[in-house]
Amino acid sequence: MTRFTSPRVAGYAWVAAVGLVAGLATARVELVALGAPFALAALAGAVLARDPRIEAQLSLDRPRALEGEDVRAAVTLTSPEGSEWVELVLPLPEQLHALERNPRAVGLAAGEPREVELPLHCERWGAFAIGPLFLRGRDALGFHSWETQAGEAQPLRVYPSVETLHALLPPLETQVFVGNQVSRTRGDGIEFADVRQWAPGDRIRRVNWRASARRNELWVNEQHPERNTDVVLFVDTFAEVRTGVRGTHDLAVRAATSLAHRYLQRKDRVGLISFGGHLSWLLPHSGTVQLYKIVDSLLQSDVVLTFAARGVEILPPRTLPPKALVLALTPLLDRRSAKTLLDLRARGYDLVVIEVSPVEFVTPAPDPLSQLAYRVWKLSREALRVRYEQAGVPVVEWREGLPLNVPLEEVAAFRRYARPARA
Amino acid sequence: MGAYAIARSGALGGVVAVIAALGALMLVVVLWRDWIELLAWALLTGAGAYASTLFLDHHHVDGAAPLVATALLVCGELAAWSLDARWHVAAEAAVLRRRALALGALVLAGLTASAIVVALAGVNAGGGLALTTLGAAAAVAAVGISVALLRRA
Numbered sequence: 001m002t003r004f005t006s007p008r009v010a011g012y013a014w015v016a017a018v019g020l021v022a023g024l025a026t027a028r029v030e031l032v033a034l035g036a037p038f039a040l041a042a043l044a045g046a047v048l049a050r051d052p053r054i055e056a057q058l059s060l061d062r063p064r065a066l067e068g069e070d071v072r073a074a075v076t077l078t079s080p081e082g083s084e085w086v087e088l089v090l091p092l093p094e095q096l097h098a099l100e101r102n103p104r105a106v107g108l109a110a111g112e113p114r115e116v117e118l119p120l121h122c123e124r125w126g127a128f129a130i131g132p133l134f135l136r137g138r139d140a141l142g143f144h145s146w147e148t149q150a151g152e153a154q155p156l157r158v159y160p161s162v163e164t165l166h167a168l169l170p171p172l173e174t175q176v177f178v179g180n181q182v183s184r185t186r187g188d189g190i191e192f193a194d195v196r197q198w199a200p201g202d203r204i205r206r207v208n209w210r211a212s213a214r215r216n217e218l219w220v221n222e223q224h225p226e227r228n229t230d231v232v233l234f235v236d237t238f239a240e241v242r243t244g245v246r247g248t249h250d251l252a253v254r255a256a257t258s259l260a261h262r263y264l265q266r267k268d269r270v271g272l273i274s275f276g277g278h279l280s281w282l283l284p285h286s287g288t289v290q291l292y293k294i295v296d297s298l299l300q301s302d303v304v305l306t307f308a309a310r311g312v313e314i315l316p317p318r319t320l321p322p323k324a325l326v327l328a329l330t331p332l333l334d335r336r337s338a339k340t341l342l343d344l345r346a347r348g349y350d351l352v353v354i355e356v357s358p359v360e361f362v363t364p365a366p367d368p369l370s371q372l373a374y375r376v377w378k379l380s381r382e383a384l385r386v387r388y389e390q391a392g393v394p395v396v397e398w399r400e401g402l403p404l405n406v407p408l409e410e411v412a413a414f415r416r417y418a419r420p421a422r423a
Numbered sequence: 424m425g426a427y428a429i430a431r432s433g434a435l436g437g438v439v440a441v442i443a444a445l446g447a448l449m450l451v452v453v454l455w456r457d458w459i460e461l462l463a464w465a466l467l468t469g470a471g472a473y474a475s476t477l478f479l480d481h482h483h484v485d486g487a488a489p490l491v492a493t494a495l496l497v498c499g500e501l502a503a504w505s506l507d508a509r510w511h512v513a514a515e516a517a518v519l520r521r522r523a524l525a526l527g528a529l530v531l532a533g534l535t536a537s538a539i540v541v542a543l544a545g546v547n548a549g550g551g552l553a554l555t556t557l558g559a560a561a562a563v564a565a566v567g568i569s570v571a572l573l574r575r576a
Contacts, residue, residue, distance in 0.1 A: 008503055011463025015495075018467060028477050029544035030488035034470050036540050037496045037533025044529060084521045087512050101513035107521065140525035141500070142507055 001051055001137065001146035009143050013042040045143035052083035052137040054108065058090075058151030060130060065122050067161045070099065073118040075133060075151065082110030083137040090133055095124040095158070095245065108137075124245055125160035125253065127299040129153040159295050163258040163404050168266065169411055171229045171325035172350045179228025180266045189223035196222055229268040230284050230321045233259060233294070236330030236337040237276025240303045241358035246400065248331040248356045253298045255329050255354065255404055260294045272297055273319055275337060277304025281319045310336050312343045320344070326351045331358045332384055345391050352411050353388055353395040360399055424494045427487065428473040443472035450502060457506055466495050484544055489537035496533050500526055 019035020022028075054077060061072040075088060089103035099119040108114050120130075131153040138145045174183040182191050195211050198218030211219040233256045240249040256272070263270045264286060271284035272294045280301065282293055320326070326349050330337050345351045364374035388395045394414040396407035425443030429436055446468035453461045473491050504522070 006503065007460045008462050008499060011460075011466070012499070014463050015466055015470065019470070022474065026478075028474075029541060030477050030485050030491075031474055033488040033537040033540045034473070034492045034495070036536040037492045037530075038466075038499075040533050040536050041496060041500075041529060044532075084525070085514070085518055087510075089512075103510075103512045105512045105514035105518050107515065107518050140521055141529060142503060142522070 001053065001135075001148040003049075003051065004145045004147065005045075005049075006143050006145075009042055009045040012038040012045070016042060041141075044141065045139075048139040048141065049144045050081055050139070051146055052079045052081045052086070052108070054079045054083060054086060054135050054137050054146075054148070054150070056088070056133050056135060056150035058131045058133055058154055060154045060156055063155055064157045064159065066159050067122055067125050069122055069158075071120045071122060071156060073120055073130060073154075075116045075118065076113055077106070077108055077116065077135075078111075078113045079108050079137070080111060082112075083108045084140040085138040085142070087136040087138070088116065088133055090118060090131065092120065092130070093126070093128050095126050096120050096122055096128065096130075096156075103134075122156075122158040124250075125158045125299065127296075128156045128158070130156050157296065157299055159299070160254045160257045162261045163254070165258060165262045165408065166405050167408065167412070168259075168262055169325065169327070169352060169408055171231070171323070173323040174227035175230050175269070175321075175323065177228045179226055179268060181227055181229050181268070182224045183227040185225060185227075186222040187225040189225035191224040193222045193224045195219045228286070229263070229266075230271070230324035231259070231263045231268055232271045232273060232284065232320060232324050232326045234273050234275060234326055234328040234330070234341070235298070235301065236328065236332075236334065237274050237278065237301055237303050238306070238334035238337050239276075240331060241333070241361040243361050247361060248333075248358050249301075249303050251356045251398070251400055252329040252331075253301065255356070255398070256298055257295055258404055259327060260291055264288070264291050269321075270294060271319055271321075271324075273315065274298075274301045275310065275315075275340065276334075277306035277308075278302065279310070279314065281316065283318050284321060284324070310340065312340050312347070320349065324349065328353045329356055330354075331356045332381055333358060338384055341393070342387070342391060345388075345393050351393045353393055354407050354411075355385070355395055355397045357397050357399045424469060424491055424498070425472060427491065428476050439472050439475055442468060442475060446472055450498065453502055454505060457509065459503065459506055462499055462502055466499050469495055469498070484541060486541065488541055489534055492537045493530055493534045497526075497530055500529070 016035040016039035019031050019038070023030075023032035023035070057076045059074050061074070065071050073090060075090070077086060077088070084107055085105055086108045087103055087105045090098070092098060092102070097120070099121050102118055104116070106114060106116060132149045132151045134147070135150050136145050136147045170181060174181050174185075182189070186193050195208050196219065198207065198220050202220045206220040208219050208221045235252050235256055237249065240247050242248065242250070260270050260272070267286055269284035269286045270290060272282040274280045274297065278301070280297060282290070282297055326344060328341050328351065330341070330353065332338060332355050341351060341353060359378065362374070364370045385395045394411045396410040396414075398404065398407040425447060428443055429440050446465055449461055449465035449468055452458060453465055477485065504526075
């Protein structure tokens, strides 16, 4: 531990020395008496100097939590010498805050471990390293202090809260595996599709007797099979607009988490592409493990400035399976992401763009030029939306405070009146 | 303490008041700007205000000197505690109690030491040269310890 001595120790010694010398020089015992308590204090300071050699261990009761939950951090202090005054502080990121006093001062008996609990409230999502602690041990009068860092950093992942989605976007085409999505194709299933003439190999149980009686020949029922969907969440991390901890990237991560959770619940396969300064991807898979992988990847995603040209060609082919539904969460701020999405549409992918609106995070200056620039910026965004719509891509604006169900419903409404154009 | 010095000062009241006020001002600066290094100077100035009144009466030993010394020590320690409190570290009641007790013990011990010094001054002990030499050696040792502590700080 690094030792620090209060300047007043030396100051007291000086006062004592001046009193003693002055008393001798002037033959006044009162001056010596003035210096005597300070000499005693300086001596006490020297005697009390004892390195407490404090050791600390930091632990969390769990490594994962949801937004809004509390996590308990426990600090175990030990010291062979003991210390009357031990100050400890646990530095925390702004997304977490302590529910009890931090920093705080406690007493520590020699050789006896002392546990200090510090409940933490997880206000917002993120991946954090909690620790190490900063410790300062003092003697009883505060003449000397010893400081150190102790305890290893403990990882803590706070997951974003999941929004309840009443309905999901169905894909234009399903995959070949069994799932919960009613497919447009014909085959074995529950939902009635059509009737057709009997062909060798058809089972008797599929015969539609009423239609057969009407036509005097065998007709069988056809159903829509239940198939699964491949969904790829495309998160644009080229740029963001934020105010404090709230911003477009924060909204995109929340939406991606909710969508991944809901689609995986439906036994669909979900993949993730974080497209921006730092490119990362997850191949589509199903199951709870995939959900944790996606959320962990989203927690570590961040907007990183880059001037590199990026396009679809740098994505590994298996990240975008054929006939996959691509849900793009983008603030439409960067031309590279806009170009990439149009490229995906041109390649025949079923693309939906959910525009995470940056407008409410922008406050233009009151001067006329700034107001004009703001209006031009909004017009350029509107022009980009029209380009997407002309390409047959539904673009819906999603603002903070609006349930995610609203833009999903808007996409469904768009699709009722639009048909995909195939080459 | 300053008021006591002014009350004793008689004709030199104005001068003593100025010195005492200077000491008080320095203490205010210590507390206002968190300049703990200035604390010793503030205490020395306050002690100087009292010391200047001693030369008005050469014949009697002022029995209140231990109280003045203790008051200066308490002033210094409370100023230091006040500066420590600015770190906004919430301390347990037991920890505060221990510090208060330690301060009380130090003040009591200081008062006792100072009173013993004043009491011994009334004892007519022989060996004046030896005692003077011993006192000078103590003064040199005190200065040496101060320098050593300054270097360590």
